[in-house]
Amino acid sequence: MFKGKNNLDNFVLIMYIAIIAFFIYRIYKSFKNKKLLAGDINKFDRPSTTFEWVLLAFLLATGVFNLIAGIKQNNQNAIYMSVVMVVLAIVFLVAQQNKLYVAENGILINSTFYTYKELKKWGFDKEKNDFVMAVKKDRQDTSEATKVKSEDIKPLNDLIRKYKLGK
Structure with missing residues (x-):
């Protein structure tokens, strides 16, 4: 498969395959973590x-161009x-369809599940329509957007106010 004159081509090909593997992992992780959602799920x-x-x-x-060439x-x-590249585009398309889930026991955002105990702050950037969370999971402070x-x-x-604060 990797016969060719240019090792850079082989390196780039391997990098694209690694990116595909990363996106497939994120899709799998999201699918797996959806099972953690309980109660009323939005x-x-x-x-x-x-x-x-x-x-x-x-x-x-680029994929079509490379195919023709x-x-x-x-x-x-x-x-x-x-x-x-075409497989990467398809996997990327599926990955970008990722949803945000809010359930009674936590939030699934960017393929990661967080309980309300782990959620420390949340807010919205109304100009960019971004939802931002500050979380503490496994003794690490991180943010998700x-x-x-x-x-x-x-x-x-x-x-979130209803499930986190009981309001």
Whole structure:
């Protein structure tokens, strides 16, 4: 598979495969952590950014270009690269469809589940429609952020207040 003149091509191909593995892991982790949600579960769509759509289009266009060039030049590395890039685009598309879940026992954000005990602060950047959380899990302070729809800000905040604060 990795026959070719250029070791850089092989390195780039391996890097793309590693990125695909990372996205598949995130999808799997999200699927697995969804099972931790209990009680009343509310799902919020995460709107895709323009950057994500541009990146997706770039991956697909580059993949198609590499496929055509690889076939014309009978270059197996270019063909492999094109297949990997198209697979990366598809996996990236699936990964960007990740949802935000708010349940009675915690929040699933960016493939990670947090209980309300781990949630220390939360807020919204209304200009960018970002939902931001400060959490402490496994003795580490971290923050999580994701895009939300502007119309979801109030219901999301109300649910967190209800489950975290009992209000």
